[in-house]
Amino acid sequence: MNRIPALSLVVLLILGMALSACAPAQPTECPECTPCPEATACPEATPCPEATECPACPVIPARGERLQTVISRGRLVCGVHTELLGFGYIDANGRNVGFDVDLCRAVAAAIFNDPEAVEFVPITAAERGPALQTGEVDMVARNMTWTSSREAQWGNFTTIMFYDGQGIMVRADLGVTTIEELDGATICVTTGTTTELNLADAFRSRGLSFTPVTFEQTSAVYSAYEEGRCDAATSDKSQLAAVRAGFANPADHVILDITLSKEPLTPAVPAGDDQWMDVVRTVMWVLINAEELGVNSQNVDAMMSSENPEVRRLLGVEGSFGQSDLGLSNDFAANVIRAVGNYGEIYDRYMGPNGLAFTLDRGMNRLWRDGGLIYAPPLR
Amino acid sequence: MSQRAQSAGTTIPFWRDERVIKGVAQVISAIVVIGALAFFVGNVIRAANARGLGLGYGFLRDASGMPLGESVIPYDPSKSYAYAFLVGILNTLKAALLGIVLATILGTVTAVARLSSNWLVSKIASVYIEIIRNVPLLVQLFVWYFAVFQKLPPVRESIQLPGSVYLSQRGLYIPRPVPMSTFWTWLLLTAIAMVLAIVLYTTLTRYRLQTGRTTYAELVAAAVLVLIPLAGWFLPGERPLTLELPEMGRFNFSGGLRLTPEYAAMVTGLVVYTGAFIAEVVRAGILAVDRGQFEAARAMGLKNIQVLRLVVFPQAMRVIIPPLISQYLNLTKNSSLAVGIGYVDLFYVGRTIINQAGQAVPVFVMVMATYLLMSLITSIILNIYNRRIQLVER
Numbered sequence: 001m002n003r004i005p006a007l008s009l010v011v012l013l014i015l016g017m018a019l020s021a022c023a024p025a026q027p028t029e030c031p032e033c034t035p036c037p038e039a040t041a042c043p044e045a046t047p048c049p050e051a052t053e054c055p056a057c058p059v060i061p062a063r064g065e066r067l068q069t070v071i072s073r074g075r076l077v078c079g080v081h082t083e084l085l086g087f088g089y090i091d092a093n094g095r096n097v098g099f100d101v102d103l104c105r106a107v108a109a110a111i112f113n114d115p116e117a118v119e120f121v122p123i124t125a126a127e128r129g130p131a132l133q134t135g136e137v138d139m140v141a142r143n144m145t146w147t148s149s150r151e152a153q154w155g156n157f158t159t160i161m162f163y164d165g166q167g168i169m170v171r172a173d174l175g176v177t178t179i180e181e182l183d184g185a186t187i188c189v190t191t192g193t194t195t196e197l198n199l200a201d202a203f204r205s206r207g208l209s210f211t212p213v214t215f216e217q218t219s220a221v222y223s224a225y226e227e228g229r230c231d232a233a234t235s236d237k238s239q240l241a242a243v244r245a246g247f248a249n250p251a252d253h254v255i256l257d258i259t260l261s262k263e264p265l266t267p268a269v270p271a272g273d274d275q276w277m278d279v280v281r282t283v284m285w286v287l288i289n290a291e292e293l294g295v296n297s298q299n300v301d302a303m304m305s306s307e308n309p310e311v312r313r314l315l316g317v318e319g320s321f322g323q324s325d326l327g328l329s330n331d332f333a334a335n336v337i338r339a340v341g342n343y344g345e346i347y348d349r350y351m352g353p354n355g356l357a358f359t360l361d362r363g364m365n366r367l368w369r370d371g372g373l374i375y376a377p378p379l380r
Numbered sequence: 381m382s383q384r385a386q387s388a389g390t391t392i393p394f395w396r397d398e399r400v401i402k403g404v405a406q407v408i409s410a411i412v413v414i415g416a417l418a419f420f421v422g423n424v425i426r427a428a429n430a431r432g433l434g435l436g437y438g439f440l441r442d443a444s445g446m447p448l449g450e451s452v453i454p455y456d457p458s459k460s461y462a463y464a465f466l467v468g469i470l471n472t473l474k475a476a477l478l479g480i481v482l483a484t485i486l487g488t489v490t491a492v493a494r495l496s497s498n499w500l501v502s503k504i505a506s507v508y509i510e511i512i513r514n515v516p517l518l519v520q521l522f523v524w525y526f527a528v529f530q531k532l533p534p535v536r537e538s539i540q541l542p543g544s545v546y547l548s549q550r551g552l553y554i555p556r557p558v559p560m561s562t563f564w565t566w567l568l569l570t571a572i573a574m575v576l577a578i579v580l581y582t583t584l585t586r587y588r589l590q591t592g593r594t595t596y597a598e599l600v601a602a603a604v605l606v607l608i609p610l611a612g613w614f615l616p617g618e619r620p621l622t623l624e625l626p627e628m629g630r631f632n633f634s635g636g637l638r639l640t641p642e643y644a645a646m647v648t649g650l651v652v653y654t655g656a657f658i659a660e661v662v663r664a665g666i667l668a669v670d671r672g673q674f675e676a677a678r679a680m681g682l683k684n685i686q687v688l689r690l691v692v693f694p695q696a697m698r699v700i701i702p703p704l705i706s707q708y709l710n711l712t713k714n715s716s717l718a719v720g721i722g723y724v725d726l727f728y729v730g731r732t733i734i735n736q737a738g739q740a741v742p743v744f745v746m747v748m749a750t751y752l753l754m755s756l757i758t759s760i761i762l763n764i765y766n767r768r769i770q771l772v773e774r
Contacts, residue, residue: 126735153738185631192735200457212447228534
């Protein structure tokens with residue numbers, strides 16, 4: 001009976017040694033699969049049964065493969081939040097909505113001219129990296145902060161769509177205004193986030209102490225905070241505003257006038273397919289440029305006859321800004337704007353003065369010409 | 381005729397030779413298993429290389445930067461990932477060990493209660509077992525954490541129990557004993573008293589058995605055990621232990637020992653859940669003891685409790701131990717559900733490291749290896765015990 005444990009120990013050791021022996025991974029390509037003769041051998045017109053074998057081999061997706069996969073699948077797979085008011089949540093009709101969710105819809109509209117051709121995959125903060133690394137989703141738009149190590153390890157970040165900073169929310173009756181006054185406090189935070197690390201850094205650098213209470217589910221973090229398990233909760237200010245709006249008594253909680261960190265929230269795609277990255281990034285630029293040019297979901301069709309060459313180019317009426325090189329139709333930008341609106345419309349839909357979720361001053365997220373940081377390369 | 385049969389028997393062709401068939405079967409199954417293993421491992425390495433993911437363990441030395449809610453050993457975010465992982469292992473052990481002890485007690489008591497002739501007691505035990513066994517553990521943990529421990533009063537309105545014990549949704553705070561300079565001498569004195577008490581008890585009992593005279597062995601031993609440490613406590617001026625009382629600071633209590641609600645919910649959930657299974661295991665063990673054994677024991681004039689202790693349990697243990705081992709293993713493995721209620725266990729720390737260091741495969745291998753190792757150690761220890769109590773058949 002106890003030979004079995006001993007045996008499994010040996011197996012375990014061998015497994016461990018095998019893995020550690022292979023640890024110094026030298027080449028980044030996989031020699032067995034790179035030729036993949038079947039796929040190139042069979043012409044696309046004839047359905048060739050052997051061709052099904054090739055996509056199984058774990059190679060870096062070749063340029064354009066992801067876009068082809070998405071098109072043949074008929075829908076975009078997008079990793080999103082489902083519990084964060086304003087950014088990614090489920091509305092009363094059971095529909096995925098929110099700022100980040102609309103970015104996914106914009107990409108779907110660009111590819112399929114159908115903002116509903118998206119499969120939303122709910123992922124937690126801690127699952128964002130693995131989801132990108134394994135490539136099981138086509139993109140992640142889940143209030144994700146762009147950092148250097150995430151760029152190196154997780155995937156390719158496209159373009160910053162929301163400038164945020166980490167804040168701290170406390171109960172109003174505590175009378176706290178500075179971080180120093182929080183010495184010794186219990187603080188709720190989502191695990192696997194940059195905010196978790198920033199919090200530790202902020203307290204350590206000031207020589208202060210705190211007790212963390214961490215959860216993977218965003219909802220668990222704030223329910224624990226609201227119950228009183230923690231004195232304070234910390235996250236991106238936009239998230240805190242979102243959560244506060246959902247509390248029973250929002251006035252009992254204040255978001256301190258402290259910014260602990262830079263949090264550039266950025267949609268990302270799996271690494272290794274430059275064309276796919278360009279597609280998603282260009283769609284984001286379209287949203288921003290459309291706001292700059294004053295094109296919105298209401299006037300997009302009227303703007304087709306605009307005299308402004310920039311508008312005409314954006315809407316695919318004349319000239320090109322690289323649509324065909326991306327593998328998209330010439331009028332994809334018009335489809336995107338018609339479906340989800342421009343950047344400002346998406347922002348206002350959820351966080352504007354009459355936003356569906358809550359009202360948050362655009363602040364840094366105003367266009368560059370209005371004194372904000374939202375700036376996209378020109379479409380030409 | 382018989383000669384021919386015999387000669388045919390000696391020249392069985394090798395493909396019909398039982399030993400050869402068995403040997404070949406062994407080799408084939410070994411090849412299949414090793415081949416499958418090699419394929420999976422190779423696949424992981426290939427995929428990791430293709431995606432440019434490292435599989436090394438070098439990152440373990442980096443500073444983790446992540447805060448952890450509770451730790452047996454001193455921890456701060458400047459410690460390494462490896463150290464954070466160790467914190468997780470210790471937290472898992474902290475929950476699993478207490479869980480095993482309490483679940484065994486709860487299970488045994490429930491089993492005896494369910495077999496009791498008292499209708500009410502027996503029905504209560506049955507209802508408990510049936511409800512708990514049929515509700516998923518994760519659901520129960522959520523109930524314990526969010527509906528029970530989170531609903532305790534806020535820290536500022538803590539329930540104060542006698543002796544500076546405070547109960548709130550931040551946990552249970554109790555005074556912490558702090559050893560003073562005289563503590564070690566006192567501990568030595570207590571140890572001596574214990575040895576002395578045991579020696580006295582055995583000699584006096586032997587004397588009683590030999591001579592038949594009353595010796596009050598228990599009384600004498602108890603007196604030695606209590607009086608000597610008591611004298612040591614009060615005689616040398618300074619008390620060996622002083623109590624550090626929890627005091628309410630600006631936000632939380634400081635000082636004292638703290639039992640976090642996450643840990644409490646974890647242990648309670650595991651104990652209540654596994655206790656129900658252990659109860660059935662123990663009940664099966666007791667029922668496996670022949671009825672004649674009860675009757676014989678009672679006929680000899682043993683009290684109910686003595687029947688259980690001296691006659692039934694020693695025999696029931698043989699049936700109980702093997703399934704009990706798997707319940708202990710389940711409890712240990714189930715502690716990985718802590719991730720749902722924010723208890724910083726091994727799996728929780730592992731997941732956080734995966735996310736913060738971006739190293740999924742190496743960390744999962746570490747987590748799996750650790751659980752496997754814990755389970756194997758538990759099962760080896762209990763198997764040794766099992767062998768000792770099994771009937772030695774002649």
